[in-house]
Amino acid sequence: MDIGCYCINxxxxxxxxxxxxxxxxxxxxxxxxxxxxxxTGTLSFPNGILAQFTCGMCLEADNTAMLCGDKxxxxxxxxxxxxxQQASYSMSRELGNSHSKPTKEIxxxxxxxxxxxxxxxxxxAAVLDGTTPKITQADTMGNMTALDQLRAEVGVRFDEDGA
Numbered sequence: 556m557d558i559g560c561y562c563i564n565x566x567x568x569x570x571x572x573x574x575x576x577x578x579x580x581x582x583x584x585x586x587x588x589x590x591x592x593x594x595t596g597t598l599s600f601p602n603g604i605l606a607q608f609t610c611g612m613c614l615e616a617d618n619t620a621m622l623c624g625d626k627x628x629x630x631x632x633x634x635x636x637x638x639x640q641q642a643s644y645s646m647s648r649e650l651g652n653s654h655s656k657p658t659k660e661i662x663x664x665x666x667x668x669x670x671x672x673x674x675x676x677x678x679x680a681a682v683l684d685g686t687t688p689k690i691t692q693a694d695t696m697g698n699m700t701a702l703d704q705l706r707a708e709v710g711v712r713f714d715e716d717g718a
Contacts, residue, residue, distance in 0.1 A: 558610045559594055561635040562620075563701045564694075566598050566606035569622055573697050574598040574606075574704075581709035582611075596705045627657055639669045 567573065581594035593611030600606070609616075618633040627648030647659040666673065680686040 557612065558635075559596065559608070559705065560698060560702055562596070562606075562608035562610055563598070563705070564698050565620055565634060566608070567694075567697060567701065570598075570600040570602065570604040570606065572600045572602050572604070574701050575601045577701060577704045577708065579705040579708040581711070583710075591706075591709055591711050594705070594709055596708075598701065635670075637666075637670055640665050642666070 576599040577596065579594055579596040581591045584590045584592045591611075592613045593609070595609045596607070598606040618636065620631045620634050622629040622631075627646065629644065629646050631644045642664045643661055644664075645659055645661045647657045649657050668676070677686075677689055681688045
């Protein structure tokens with residue numbers, strides 16, 4: 556329920572669709588029956604895109620996200636915790652000949668403020684100035700729908716008080 560939302564949002568963003576099927580398996584914290592500590596999920600989209608993720612509070616991982624296709628892949632180190640300066644991503648792709656070795660190019664991007672400052676500024680502008688949010692209500696609801704489906708599959712339940 557904490558970090559899986561980033562994986563779902565990332566997948567939905569690049570698929571440009573809502574998943575039409577989900578599956579998930581998870582492990583709960585020892586001694587608690589409703590707190591998930593590790594989850595692996597799969598999202599299937601109507602356009603044929605499949606997304607798979609593993610996330611958890613007990614993992615030691617580099618958090619790299621990859622988008623893979625039949626002609627190459629895009630690799631983004633920790634897209635939800637990117638540095639303000641020199642954030643990097645790499646792209647590997649074929650150059651027309653299926654027998655040639657794919658090329659790998661590395662790109663760098665700079666932002667004028669830290670990631671969460673940009674998010675906070677966008678929220679403040681929407682509340683105080685009436686600026687249209689970059690993340691729409693429909694996008695938020697789509698993310699929550701997928702998150703709820705995966706949560707139910709793992710077996711995370713809330714009591715009647717919403718806790």
